[in-house]
Amino acid sequence: MQETDGSKKFSTILLALILMVGSYSVGYSRGHTSGEIEGSTQHILNRDPEALSVDFAPFWKAWGILEEKYVSTSTTTTEVTDQQKIWGSIAGLASSLGDPYTVFFPPQEAKTFAEDISGNFQGVGMEMTVRDGVLTVIAPLKGMPADRAGIMAGDKVIGIDGESTGNMTIDEAVSKIRGEGGTSVSFTIVREGEDAPLEIRVTRASIDIPTIDTKIVGPNNDVFVIELYNFSAVSANLFRSALREFLISGRDNLVIDLRGNPGGYLEAAVDIASWFLPQGTTIVVEDAGGKGENKTYRSRGYNIFGDQYDIAILIDGGSASASEILAGALRDHDRAVLVGSQTFGKGSVQELVPVTVDTSLKVTVARWFTPGGVSISLDGLMPDYPVEMTQEDFEAGRDLQLDKAIEVLIAS
Numbered sequence: 404m405q406e407t408d409g410s411k412k413f414s415t416i417l418l419a420l421i422l423m424v425g426s427y428s429v430g431y432s433r434g435h436t437s438g439e440i441e442g443s444t445q446h447i448l449n450r451d452p453e454a455l456s457v458d459f460a461p462f463w464k465a466w467g468i469l470e471e472k473y474v475s476t477s478t479t480t481t482e483v484t485d486q487q488k489i490w491g492s493i494a495g496l497a498s499s500l501g502d503p504y505t506v507f508f509p510p511q512e513a514k515t516f517a518e519d520i521s522g523n524f525q526g527v528g529m530e531m532t533v534r535d536g537v538l539t540v541i542a543p544l545k546g547m548p549a550d551r552a553g554i555m556a557g558d559k560v561i562g563i564d565g566e567s568t569g570n571m572t573i574d575e576a577v578s579k580i581r582g583e584g585g586t587s588v589s590f591t592i593v594r595e596g597e598d599a600p601l602e603i604r605v606t607r608a609s610i611d612i613p614t615i616d617t618k619i620v621g622p623n624n625d626v627f628v629i630e631l632y633n634f635s636a637v638s639a640n641l642f643r644s645a646l647r648e649f650l651i652s653g654r655d656n657l658v659i660d661l662r663g664n665p666g667g668y669l670e671a672a673v674d675i676a677s678w679f680l681p682q683g684t685t686i687v688v689e690d691a692g693g694k695g696e697n698k699t700y701r702s703r704g705y706n707i708f709g710d711q712y713d714i715a716i717l718i719d720g721g722s723a724s725a726s727e728i729l730a731g732a733l734r735d736h737d738r739a740v741l742v743g744s745q746t747f748g749k750g751s752v753q754e755l756v757p758v759t760v761d762t763s764l765k766v767t768v769a770r771w772f773t774p775g776g777v778s779i780s781l782d783g784l785m786p787d788y789p790v791e792m793t794q795e796d797f798e799a800g801r802d803l804q805l806d807k808a809i810e811v812l813i814a815s
Contacts, residue, residue, distance in 0.1 A: 462492070490762065502767050503533035503573065504753050510761040512574050515581075526581045527588065527605045528612075529554060530665040531573070532749070537561070538568045538576055541747055542663040542721030545613055545632050552605040554590065555797075556663055556721030556747070561600065562591030584608045596793070615641045617648055620658075626809050627652050630660040631675075634667030634725040639674035646678060656812040658805065659729075660717040662743060666724025669700070669752075676732045677703040679714070679739075685774040686732040689752060692770065713815045714739040715808040718786060723747035727784055731773035734787070741786040742808040750779025 466488070490509040497507045508516050528547025531540055538560040543550035560568055563579045571579075580588055584607050592601040614637060616630040627649045631642065649657060666672075669687075676686045682704025689698040716730045716739045727746050733739035752769040771779045788811055790804045 493758070493762075493764070497764065497766070498572075502751075504751055505766045506573065506764075507758070508574075508763045508765065512577075513761060513763050515577070516763075516765075525584045525609050526607055527552075527554075528608075528610045531560070531576070533573060538571065538573070540721075541665045541723050541749070544610070545630075545663060547610055548605045548608050550663075552603050554592065554603055554605070555594065555794075556719060557595065558590075559593040560590055561593055562589075564589050565591075582607050594794075614638055615645055617645050619652060619654065620805065621656070621809050621813065625654055626656040626658055626812055627654040628658040628660055628805070631726075632664055634664070634669075634671035634675075636668060636671070638667065638671040642675050643678075655712055656809075657712050657714045658717060658808050658812070659714065659739070660805070661722045661726040661730060662717050662719040662804070663721035664723070664726040665721060665747075666726055666749065669725060669728070672725035672728045673700050674703070676729050677705045679706055679708065679733055680704075680736055681706055684736060687728045687774070688772040688776075689769045690772060691768065694768070698769075710738065713812050715742050715812050716740070717804055717808055718743040718746050718784060719792070719804070720744060720747055722784075723749040724779075727779045728771060728773075731775075731777060731779065731784055734784070735773050735775040735777075740788065740811060741784060742788040742790060742811060743786050743804045744789060744791055745785055746779075746783035748780055748783030750781075750783075 469488075487509075490507070494507040494509070497505050527549040529540055529543040529549035531538055533539065540549075540554060540556055540558040540560065542556045543554045560576070562568060563571075563576060566579070568576060582588065587604050587606045589602060589604045592603055594601060612635065613632045614635055615632065618628050618630075620626050620628055629642065629645045629649070631638065673686050680686065680702035682702055684702040686700045686702055689700070691697055714733065716733060718726070718730055718741050722730065722743075723746065727748075727750060730739070730741055730746070734741050750771040751767045752771065753765050754768045756764050756766060758764050773779065773784075777784070788807055790807045792803060796803055
């Protein structure tokens with residue numbers, strides 16, 4: 404994520420389940436207090452009326468029909484205000500693009516999102532998105548309730564507390580999953596390789612997002628591992644400290660473990676990549692799709708190591724966004740090999756734009772390409788050394804992917 408012109412760019416959709424200002428805005432005038440609506444008084448408040456060639460008559464006709472005819476199926480239903488209808492209209496406008504990362508946040512959801520990105524929330528600790536129309540886990544956060552309960556990257560959530568997610572929006576799913584610590588929520592999961600759906604119950608808790616761990620492994624304790632769980636505001640400084648620890652250790656082989664790392668701040672990925680690439684080297688290209696200037700993010704040239712150390716990066720289906728940027732840059736510049744399984748494929752940029760003082764629109768504004776021109780969104784990144792992990796491996800505590808990375812580094 405990065406600050407640009409007062410707006411915030413996000414490299415991942417932080418749902419914390421732990422979950423326009425365009426060319427026009429919609430205005431309306433009420434005809435009578437009885438609820439009738441006069442089409443002749445409806446108007447669009449445009450920045451540039453001449454540039455808008457959309458007929459809004461169907462919108463206002465639908466509005467009038469609903470005002471005149473709609474009756475709730477329940478006598479206890481709270482009346483929907485006109486302002487809420489406007490919020491729903493904007494949400495529908497955003498969803499019409501078919502992009503799960505472009506989302507409108509009305510007041511309560513905007514407040515929740517702000518709390519989530521600050522890292523203060525209670526929930527189950529996993530990141531999700533909609534993929535091919537299905538609510539899908541990007542990654543559970545390491546050590547958090549979802550991770551401890553056995554939820555895995557790539558799991559498809561088809562039910563929450565017995566309710567189908569088939570027609571459920573992301574914000575609806577978030578509202579059902581979030582809750583007070585100590586309470587529980589049940590997920591119906593479809594997992595590749597399993598013959599039947601799984602029922603996994605998770606107890607909610609306060610979520611403290613972990614950032615980094617280090618350890619020394621290998622047959623002769625000759626491989627240093629940095630496990631990076633996210634790209635937060637403090638990740639770059641913590642990574643620098645971990646590198647210092649690596650140098651003091653005297654080891655020559657480095658593993659950067661990005662498995663289950665769903666991304667975060669773009670600037671953190673650029674800063675970390677700068678420790679391994681010469682100044683000015685391309686790290687990632689941001690393609691604005693003709694809506695603005697393309698941007699190339701380049702190394703700041705911290706690479707005091709040169710190429711004296713061998714590096715392997717561990718990836719899997721939970722490695723997304725900023726993780727894919729870092730892994731793709733180091734692989735494309737021959738500074739690291741990738742070991743594990745195919746990454747998630749989240750290669751787009753979101754910008755958070757205020758719509759009103761208490762609502763906002765998170766909108767996709769660009770696509771990412773690796774230095775070699777690979778579209779991260781297309782298929783994600785494929786490893787140089789594919790190693791799949793089974794549920795039995797996880798349960799038995801076997802880490803075949805790390806074992807392979809150690810093998811590759813020692814043999815190099």
